[in-house]
Each structure stands twice: as structure tokens, then as C-alpha cells.
Amino acid sequence: SSILISSKIHLYTQSKIHSIKENGSLCQSLCQFMPETRRPDRTSSFSSKEFSESDPLFHNEFYGTALASGTISEIHGQEMPSESVRALVIQILFPFLLAGFGTVLAGMLLDVVQHWDVFRNVTEIFILVPPLLGLKGNLEMTLASRLSTAVNVGRFNSSSEKWNLITGNLALKQVQATVLGFLAALVASALGWILEEELIVNHVALLCCCSIVTAFTASLLQGIVMVGVIVGSKKVGVNPDNIATPTAASLGDIITLGLLAVISQGFFYCMEPYPYITYLVCVVFLCLTPMWVILSFRHSDSQKLLFSSWEPVITAMMISSLGGLILDRTITDPKLEGVVLYSPVINGVGGNLVSIQASRVATYLHFHCPLGELPDDAKGFYSPCHNFCTTGPNGRSAQVLLTLAIPGHLVFIYTIYLIQGSPDPPTAVFIFFYLAAAFTQVFLLLGIVDVMVHCLWKWGRDPDSFSIPYLTALADLLGTGFLTLCFLLMSLVT
Numbered sequence: 309s310s311i312l313i314s315s316k317i318h319l320y321t322q323s324k325i326h327s328i329k330e331n332g333s334l335c336q337s338l339c340q341f342m343p344e345t346r347r348p349d350r351t352s353s354f355s356s357k358e359f360s361e362s363d364p365l366f367h368n369e370f371y372g373t374a375l376a377s378g379t380i381s382e383i384h385g386q387e388m389p390s391e392s393v394r395a396l397v398i399q400i401l402f403p404f405l406l407a408g409f410g411t412v413l414a415g416m417l418l419d420v421v422q423h424w425d426v427f428r429n430v431t432e433i434f435i436l437v438p439p440l441l442g443l444k445g446n447l448e449m450t451l452a453s454r455l456s457t458a459v460n461v462g463r464f465n466s467s468s469e470k471w472n473l474i475t476g477n478l479a480l481k482q483v484q485a486t487v488l489g490f491l492a493a494l495v496a497s498a499l500g501w502i503l504e505e506e507l508i509v510n511h512v513a514l515l516c517c518c519s520i521v522t523a524f525t526a527s528l529l530q531g532i533v534m535v536g537v538i539v540g541s542k543k544v545g546v547n548p549d550n551i552a553t554p555t556a557a558s559l560g561d562i563i564t565l566g567l568l569a570v571i572s573q574g575f576f577y578c579m580e581p582y583p584y585i586t587y588l589v590c591v592v593f594l595c596l597t598p599m600w601v602i603l604s605f606r607h608s609d610s611q612k613l614l615f616s617s618w619e620p621v622i623t624a625m626m627i628s629s630l631g632g633l634i635l636d637r638t639i640t641d642p643k644l645e646g647v648v649l650y651s652p653v654i655n656g657v658g659g660n661l662v663s664i665q666a667s668r669v670a671t672y673l674h675f676h677c678p679l680g681e682l683p684d685d686a687k688g689f690y691s692p693c694h695n696f697c698t699t700g701p702n703g704r705s706a707q708v709l710l711t712l713a714i715p716g717h718l719v720f721i722y723t724i725y726l727i728q729g730s731p732d733p734p735t736a737v738f739i740f741f742y743l744a745a746a747f748t749q750v751f752l753l754l755g756i757v758d759v760m761v762h763c764l765w766k767w768g769r770d771p772d773s774f775s776i777p778y779l780t781a782l783a784d785l786l787g788t789g790f791l792t793l794c795f796l797l798m799s800l801v802t
Contacts, residue, residue, distance in 0.1 A: 393704055399550040404660060404712060406555065408720050411656030414441070414561035416727060419649040421569040422639065426576040430511050432500035433572060434639060435632035436519055438784045439492040440564050441652065442628035443523055446488065446621040446777040447481050448530045448560050449659075452552035453667040453772040455538045459548050460671050464539075476610030478531045479603035482524065483614065486597050488625055489523030490516060490590075495629045503636075510586070514579055517586035518572040520593045526564040533559060549667045561656050613773060620774045624781035631655070631781075631788040638792060643799045647791055653720050654746050655787035659780040661709045662753040666779055668705050669761045670771040680768045696754075706754050713750040714743055741798050745790035753783055 418437065427433055454477065464470045493515040501507040537555050541548040578585050604610045635651060638644035676683050696706055721734055721742065734742075757779055761771040 393708065396550070396705060396708055399546060400664060400708065400712070403551040403555050404664075404716060405719070407660045408653070408657055408716055409723065410559060410562050411653045412720050412723050412727075414565045414656070415649050415652040416724065417562065417565050417569065418652060421565075421573075422648055424569065424573055426514075426572045430514060430572075430576070431636060431639070432496045432511065432515060433518070433568075434636040435496035435499055435629060436492060436515060436568070437565070437635060438628040438632040438651075438655070438788065439495070439625045440489070440519065440522055440526075440568055441561050441655070442624060442777075442781055442784055443485065443488060443527065443560070443564065446624050446780070447484055447527055448534055449663045449776045449780060450621075450773060451477055451481060451531060452534050452538065452548070452555075453663070453670060453776055454770075455535070456548035456552045456667055457671050457674055457772050459538060459542050461674055464542055470539075474535050476604055476608075477613075478528075478535070479600045480610040480613055480617075481527055481531050482600040483597055483604060484617070484621055485523040485527035486520055486593060486600070487618075488621060489520040490594070491622065492523075492625055492629065493519035495626065496632065499629065499633055500636075503633075510579060510583060513586040513590065514572070514575055517575055517589045518568060520590060521571050522564060522568045524593055526560070526567055529563060530559055549671055550664065552667070561652055565652070617773055620777040624777035627778075627781035628784045631784040634788045634792055638795075644792060644795045647788070647795055649724070650742070651788050651791055653717075653724075654742075654749065654791050655784045657713070657716060657720070657746065658749045658753055658783035658787050661713065661750055662757050662779045662783060663776050665702070665706055665709055665754055666757050666761055666771065666775045669702050669758060670765075670775070672702055673761070673765050673771070677765075679765060679770070682762060682766055702758070706758070710747075710750060710754055713747055717743060717746045735802075737798055737801055738794075741794040742791075745787075745794040749783065749786045749790050752786060753779060756782065 421427060422434075455473070458464060458473060463473065493512070496519075497507070497512045497515055534552065534555070538548045538552050541551055575586055575589075601614065604614050635647065638647040673683070696703070696710070718739075721739065725733055757775065760778065761775050764771045764774050
């Protein structure tokens with residue numbers, strides 16, 4: 309009887325297999341007979357986990373590995389963006405030029421407003437300029453880099469996750485803008501007190517009021533625009549790593565500087581008849597901070613960043629303030645009168661180029677290895693010049709960005725000459741020293757970015773949140789320093 313039962317089971321199994329082959333695939337048919345509770349859940353291990361922006365975007369089992377040359381790695385079905393050099397240049401060139409023209413307008417605006425009453429009477433406001441312009445690196449470019457990486461690894465595919473991520477990050481950014489604006493004003497007042505050996509309380513209140521209002525308003529406007537750019541780039545199939553950070557930079561300088569000039573001039577005129585107005589405005593904006601903190605806490609993506617993201621942005625603000633101190637010293641020296649005009653240009657272009665590279669290297673690491681581990685080509689001794697000599701995706705982008713520096717600055721110098729309507733074109737000596745300063749700045753920054761991003765990744769810190777504030781602040785300090793040296797050397801030669 310057991311043999312008969314076995315033979316019947318065998319015949320029944322064979323007939324079922326034959327039926328399954330005729331009607332569909334084996335897996336589909338098995339799933340039809342399988343109870344719901346027994347079916348494997350392919351998404352539960354991913355969707356049930358709450359993520360934070362400073363955590364690795366995926367656990368180790370979701371990471372692709374570095375594949376052979378010419379192949380691509382995948383994360384959860386998302387492919388690493390693969391671009392030719394031509395596509396890379398086309399995608400970067402227009403946002404780069406747009407950002408450069410934004411810095412040109414910012415430089416020309418600063419050259420005009422430096423003669424306004426508030427800038428003449430409260431000279432510490434010049435120390436505020438680089439830290440406030442640096443907010444585009446501390447906040448806008450960091451937001452753009454985080455959201456660009458999120459788009460590339462597929463976190464925008466879910467509508468609810470996308471809007472939770474956007475809302476939480478915008479609320480977090482308003483908290484950071486308010487606090488950084490207040491701290492930047494205090495640092496500027498302290499540095500001015502050290503240099504001038506005099507502290508005027510009303511001037512401190514004016515700096516705090518102007519800095520907070522400018523940072524808050526500029527951050528809100530640019531954040532909304534940045535979200536639109538990244539969402540739009542995803543819809544049209546353009547890599548947001550290439551366009552998001554320079555677009556943020558193109559708007560950041562001119563918006564922030566324009567707001568600072570208008571707001572500070574307005575409060576300066578109101579300060580004498582209504583001295584309490586600056587204190588009242590400071591208190592109102594600081595009292596709004598808990599509301600933004602609560603909104604940030606409602607989203608797990610921004611909650612952890614609310615505690616972990618202060619170190620890079622505050623450090624970057626301090627570094628940028630040193631550049632502002634150099635700028636403040638140049639306005640009284642007739643040999644250095646051109647520094648005010650060209651400092652937003654050289655600082656902005658350097659920051660734009662290095663931010664693109666930082667965002668691309670961060671995306672590359674997200675695809676190729678888990679947080680805390682380095683890819684094989686970055687282990688052992690790692691030279692800062694490594695990227696300039698390789699043919700990988702990061703090497704190609706570094707070479708393209710370095711190549712864009714010289715022709716880009718030539719275009720911007722000529723644009724300033726045309727808009728100003730000066731009868732005398734820039735001299736060959738000035739162009740030589742200026743281009744030497746700009747090229748050296750960009751070369752150093754592109755070498756630093758590769759080492760910094762890999763070190764942050766190895767130490768378990770997401771470079772999208774930590775690297776760009778440091779890099780843009782270094783761009784401000786190196787740019788202002790090299791530009792001042794350029795004018796000093798030019799005065800010796802001529």
C-alpha cells in the first residue's frame with residue numbers, strides 16, 4: 309500500500325508540474341497556492357526600518373559592491389548614474405555659468421553697497437558678509453547634496469517618504485539659519501571689538517537683528533527653490549548632483565547679499581528714533597525657533613541631524629569669519645580696493661566646483677560600500693592628487709571641474725568689465741595673478757575634497773551632511789586670502 313501511495317503522489321506531482329508549465333511560471337503558481345502569511349515579504353526588511361539622514365542610506369546587505377570597469381552597481385534596483393564626459397560637461401556647464409554670473413552680480417552689488425551709510429558706520433558688517441554668504445554652503449548646498457543622493461538611491465520614489473524628507477529638512481534648515489545668523493553676528497562683534505578696542509551695544513544689536521533676519525529669509529526662499537530644482541531634475545531625468553549645488557550657489561550670493569544690504573540699511577535708519585526695534589525683532593525670530601524644532605522632531609530623517617549637524621556648520625561659520633576679517637581689513641587699503649569686487653566671485657566659483665565634486669563622491673560611496681568602509685581603490689596610502697590621474701567617474705569629474713576654472717573666470721572677469729563700462733580693460737598682469745590665485749584655490753579644494761569625503765565616510769559620518777560646510781568655508785578663506793595676495797603682488801609689480 310505504501311508503494312501504491314508513493315506512486316500516486318509521484319503521478320500527481322508530475323501532473324501538477326506539467327500543468328504549471330503550461331499555465332505560467334513555477335514561481336507564480338506556487339505563490340497562488342501559498343497562504344498570504346507564508347509569502348516572503350521582499351520589502352519588509354526595508355520599509356519597516358526608520359532611517360536618518362546621517363545614518364547610512366541602506367544597510368550593508370543593500371549595498372552594491374565595486375564592480376569591474378565598465379559595469380554599474382545597484383542599490384535596491386537603483387542604478388549608479390553613468391555619464392559620458394560630454395554629458396557631464398553639458399550638465400555642469402550651464403548651472404556653473406549661472407552660478408558664476410550670480411557671484412558676479414553679488415560682487416558688483418557689494419562694491420556698490422560698501423559706500424552705504426550702514427557699511428561706513430558699522431564696519432563690522434563686512435565681517436558678516438562671508439559667513440552669511442557661506443550659509444549657501446552650510447545649509448543650501450548641504451540640503452541639495454543630501455536630497456540629490458536621496459533621489460539617486462531611490463528615496464524619492466515613495467511620495468510620503470519624499471515629502472516627509474523635504475518637510476523635515478526645511479524645518480531643520482530654519483533652525484540652523486536662525487542659530488547661525490545669531491552666532492555669526494556675535495563673532496563679528498567680538499572680532500570688531502578686538503580690532504577696534506571699542507564695543508557699541510546698539511551696533512551689536514543691529515548686527516544680530518540684520519544677521520538673523522537675513523539668514524532666516526534667505527534660507528527659506530532658497531530652500532523652497534532648491535526642492536523645486538531637485539524634484540524637477542528627477543522628472544526630466546537629469547542627475548541632480550550636477551545641477552542642484554551650483555543652482556543653490558547662483559541664487560544664494562545675490563539673494564543673501566541683497567537682503568543683508570536692504571535690511572541693515574533699513575534698521576540702521578530706524579535705530580536712532582526707535583532703538584528698541586532691533587532688540588524686539590531679535591526676540592521674535594528667536595522665539596520662532598522652538599516651532600521649527602518641533603517640526604524637525606516630527607520627522608525621523610531630520611531628528612538625528614538636529615543634534616549631529618552643528619559641528620560642521622558652526623566650524624565652517626568660524627572659518628568664514630576669518631575670511632571676513634581679511635575682507636574688513638582690505639577696505640581701508642587703496643592697494644586692495646578691488647578685493648571687495650572680486651571676492652564673491654572667486655569664493656563662489658571655488659565653492660560651487662568643490663561642492664559638485666563632494667556631492668558626486670558621496671553618491672559614489674553610497675553605491676559602492678557601506679558607511680565606515682572604503683572601496684578597494686581608496687585603501688592604504690591615498691594621495692590628494694589621486695583623482696586628477698584616474699579615469700574613474702570621480703577622476704573624470706575632477707578633471708572637468710578643474711578645466712572649467714580658468715575659462716569660467718575669464719568669462720566672469722570680462723562680464724564685470726562689460727557691466728561696469730570701465731574705459732580700461734583688465735590688465736594682463738591682473739589677469740595672470742588672478743587666474744593663478746583662482747586655479748590654485750580650485751586645485752587645492754579638489755584635492756582636499758577627495759581626502760575629506762573618504763575620511764568622513766571611514767569615520768562613519770555621512771559626507772553629504774558634513775563635508776560641504778567645511779569645503780565652502782575653506783573656499784571663502786583661501787579665495788579671500790589668495791585674492792588679497794594677488795593684489796599685493798600686482799601692486800609690487802606695477
